[in-house]
Amino acid sequence: MNGRPSLAFCGIAATLALAAAVAGQPPSPPPPPSEPAAPQAGQYVGPASCASSNCHGAVRPRRVFDVLQNEHFTWLKGGDRHYTAWRVLFNDRSRIIARNLALPVPPAESPACLGCHGMAVAKEKQAIPLEIEDGISCEACHGPAGGWIREHTAQDWSHQRSVAAGMTDLRDLEVRSRLCLSCHLGAPGQTVDHELIAAGHPLLSFELDNYTEDMPAHWMPFRDKKRKEGLRDTHGVRAWAVGQAASFRAGLDQLARRARSPRWPELSEMSCDSCHHSLTEQRWKTVRNPERPGLPRWSPARWTVLRHLVTAVAPDARESLDAGVAQLAHQTARFSTPPAEVAETAERISRALGDVVPRLDQAAWDDADAKRLLLAISEDADSFAVADPAAAEQAFLAFNSLVARLQAKNPRRVRAGLAGVLETMKRELDNPYTWNPVRFKSQLAQLRKQAQGIP
Structure with a gap:
């Protein structure tokens, strides 16, 4: 063997073609490659199906439509932790968890882990084989695209039709x-x-607004959208x-x-x-x-x-x-x-x-609503004094959302002292085992005083 078997194959093919020509018959063309079956509604097509630069794979955001068109690149290269969710299963902490639980397989193969750290999709629902290395990809959140990926860019195709075809609303x-x-x-x-x-395993903590804002945005802010009719x-x-x-x-x-x-x-x-x-x-x-x-x-x-x-x-x-x-x-x-x-x-x-x-x-949820809630929650110090660090964390995240709303149109409305109180709260909550309800109660009083000065 010389490592080049394809040359021998070419020689045989040439001999057969010559024999056919001598016989006065043109050689039969090779059969065309079979077309892959069109994906069906409810089937997953994988993130690569969204990655064309004319679709969602541009390197930089575009302003032609009400989508940025660089969503795939942001997910892949922008620091979105959903992409790295599967890779977490190879770190030391994951190995220690697996050892402590006596898992029969490594974390990256365990159904107990892959339910949230990977796309655990049944094979019959994969129109195109999914790569486990992709972590949590587009369709984990947007729904299986088989029923709408080809149609959803058509001018007469609505968001509601995509939802009816399997998109998550x-x-x-x-x-x-x-x-x-x-x-x-x-x-x-x-x-x-x-x-x-x-x-x-880390404690689970979540709040929709703050955790969303902590991710690299792959959506167009509402204020920048061209078509806002019927939307909010x-x-x-x-x-x-x-x-x-x-x-x-x-x-x-x-x-x-x-x-x-x-x-x-x-x-x-x-x-x-x-x-x-x-x-x-x-x-x-x-x-x-x-x-x-x-x-x-x-x-x-x-x-x-x-x-x-x-x-x-x-x-x-x-x-x-x-x-x-x-x-x-x-x-x-x-x-x-x-x-x-x-x-x-x-x-x-x-x-x-x-x-x-x-x-x-x-x-x-206008500015007046935001200020009223900021004052009401910060005034409820006695409840937090007998609560737990998880409750205090939810209060801190609430303040973050409410202050961001008040700052949105006029950053000068919010005093610098308010940001300082929030930073102190954050440091206090970094370690739930040293969190002190008495100190937190004092921080709430400081925050309320600052909030009262917001015009």
Whole structure:
């Protein structure tokens, strides 16, 4: 063998062609390559299908349409952590988690990890084989494109037709929130429980507006869009408000699923600092748990801030929701409560809150609303003094969204001192185990004083 078998093949082909010519018959042309089957609705076509420079693969943003056309490049090269989600499974922390859990396969092959760190799509739904190395790619969020990728650029093709053909309607804020939360909080088959956290997985924390803004933007800001008829801005305070309700509902739904499972009680539903705190600091002994001392309590994180939003748009619903949340906190703090009762209470609150979501979505969320909420949340210092670091974090993220709204049109409206208070809060929350509710209460008072000076 000389490493060039193709030359011998060419010689045989030439001999056959010559024989055919001598016989007076032209050689038969090779059969044309078979066309790949057209993708069907519900099938995934992979990120490369979106990567043409005339579609979404331009290196720089363009201003021809109401999309930037460099979305694929931003995802691939712009620092979007969804692209690197699969690569995380090769780092030291992932290997330690796998060892602690005694996983039978490496993290990059484990279904428990790939549910959120990769595109775990059944083969029959892949019109084109997906590359696991791509991490969380376009269709994880935008939906399988088989039913609309060829048509969605046509002038007479509407967004609604794409949604009907399988696109995920990310203009619907509750849909968008639920999609993000399916990994950033949990969903059936995709969950980070106490066992996984104890093995080394980071705590899950999420807020729709701030976490979206923390990613490199691959969407055109609403203010820059040419066609705004029938549309509204679904970022900023509106995203924060709807996201708060969607997050609390998703958490309630997950709690109900867990309560109906054989593994209840699930300790990741509880305030971490009920157990994980310094035994030498006297303030932890009785102040933090209004329920029975010595037992972990359910984390109030998402409700502590959300209730101010409910008061703003649905004051008639506040009293019954408060009562339901108090009942759920009482039930989960006592492991003797029948799990079915815990699940029923969580589901009832989730249904009731579902009626509030449209009101949150339709509210104006103007500067006056933002200032009122900024003052209301910062005034609620006593609630945060008996809450937990997760609740304080949600308050901090709320302040970030509200201040950004107030700064948007006139940055000078917001005093420099307010930014300083927010930075102090952020540093305080960087380590939940050193977070101090007394200091946080003082920071809230400082923030309120600064907010009162906003014209």
